[in-house]
Amino acid sequence: MTETNELVFNDEMPERYLYEMDEDKHEVALSTSDLAVYYGGDKLALSDADLKFERFKITSLIGASGSGKSTFLRSLNRMNDSVARVDGKIMYRGLNINSSDIDVYEMRKHIGMVFQRPNPFAKSIYDNITFALKQHGIRNKAELDEIVETSLRQAALWDEVKDDLNKSALALSGGQQQRLVIARAVAMKPDILLLDEPASALDPISSSKIEDTLLKLKDEYTIIIVTHNMQQAARISDYTAFFHMGKVIEYDLTRKIFTRPKVQRTIDYVNGNFG
Numbered sequence: 106m107t108e109t110n111e112l113v114f115n116d117e118m119p120e121r122y123l124y125e126m127d128e129d130k131h132e133v134a135l136s137t138s139d140l141a142v143y144y145g146g147d148k149l150a151l152s153d154a155d156l157k158f159e160r161f162k163i164t165s166l167i168g169a170s171g172s173g174k175s176t177f178l179r180s181l182n183r184m185n186d187s188v189a190r191v192d193g194k195i196m197y198r199g200l201n202i203n204s205s206d207i208d209v210y211e212m213r214k215h216i217g218m219v220f221q222r223p224n225p226f227a228k229s230i231y232d233n234i235t236f237a238l239k240q241h242g243i244r245n246k247a248e249l250d251e252i253v254e255t256s257l258r259q260a261a262l263w264d265e266v267k268d269d270l271n272k273s274a275l276a277l278s279g280g281q282q283q284r285l286v287i288a289r290a291v292a293m294k295p296d297i298l299l300l301d302e303p304a305s306a307l308d309p310i311s312s313s314k315i316e317d318t319l320l321k322l323k324d325e326y327t328i329i330i331v332t333h334n335m336q337q338a339a340r341i342s343d344y345t346a347f348f349h350m351g352k353v354i355e356y357d358l359t360r361k362i363f364t365r366p367k368v369q370r371t372i373d374y375v376n377g378n379f380g
C-alpha cells in the first residue's frame with residue numbers, strides 16, 4: 106500500500122465508504138441514520154446521511170459549495186425546521202431528537218451552534234454571555250460571574266477582555282467576536298458544539314486562535330465543524346466526512362481521508378481536482 110493519493114486509484118474502488126465506528130471502543134455522542142432533507146417540499150438537498158460522532162472528538166464536514174454540509178449540520182439541532190422537511194433519525198442520549206415531540210429549545214441547550222459570521226448581541230461582553238443563562242433562570246451574580254470567566258477562558262478570550270466586560274461586544278474585533286460567540290455557546294454547557302465555518306470570515310491569526318480554542322474545547326465537548334479549509338480540517342479534526350452532491354461519500358479518520366482515501370471522488374477533492 107502506498108501513502109500517496111495518486112497511486113491508490115484502481116478499478117476496485119468503492120463509490121462510497123463510511124467508517125464503521127465500534128461502539129464498544131468509541132463513545133458515540135450523536136448519530137444520524139437515513140437522514141434526508143427536502144427544501145420547499147420536494148427539493149432533495151441531502152440523503153442517506155448515516156454518521157456517528159465520537160464523544161470529545163472533532164469531526165470536520167468538508168466538500169464543495171452546495172454539497173450539503175450546512176444542510177446536514179443545521180439539521181442536527183433542528184435549525185432547518187422552518188425551511189425544510191428533515192426525514193430520518195438523529196439519536197442523542199437514546200432519544201430521536203428529530204421527532205416532533207422533542208422540546209427543541211431544551212435540546213439546543215445540549216447541542217449548541219456557532220455560525221460563520223460572528224453574531225454577538227448589541228450588548229456588553231458580560232451580558233452577551235449571561236443573557237441566555239438569565240432566561241434559563243440563573244440570577245445569582247456570583248454564579249453568573251463565575252460562568253462568564255470560565256466561558257471566556259475556555260474560548261481563550263478572558264485575558265483580552267477581563268478588564269472590559271462592560272464594553273460593547275460590537276467594539277471587539279471580528280476574531281474576538283467569534284470567540285465571544287463561542288464563549289456564549291459554551292456558557293450553556295452544551296455537550297455538542299456545531300460550528301458552521303466559524304473561521305472563514307477571519308484573518309489567519311484570528312483563525313488560528315479559533316483552531317487552538319477548538320482543540321482545547323474538545324476535552325469537554327464533542328465538536329462538529331463545517332470547513333472549506335482542508336488544512337484546517339487536517340490540523341484539528343479526528344474524523345472527516347466528505348460531502349458531494351447531497352451525500353456523504355466518504356467518512357473516516359482524518360489522517361486516512363487526507364493520506365489514503367478510498368473513494369476516487371474524495372481523492373479528486375483533497376487533491377484539488379474539482380472537475
Ligand SMILES: Nc1ncnc2c1ncn2[C@@H]1O[C@H](COP(=O)(O)OP(=O)(O)OP(=O)(O)O)[C@@H](O)[C@H]1O
Binds near residue numbers: 145150169170175348
Ligand atoms: N434555505 C434553503 N432553501 C432552499 N434550498 C436550500 C436552502 N439552503 C440550502 N439549499 C440548497 O441545498 C443544497 C445544499 O446547500 P448547503 O448550503 O447545505 O451546501 P454547503 O455544502 O453547506 O455549501 P457551502 O459550502 O456553500 O455553504 C444546495 O443546492 C442549496 O442551494
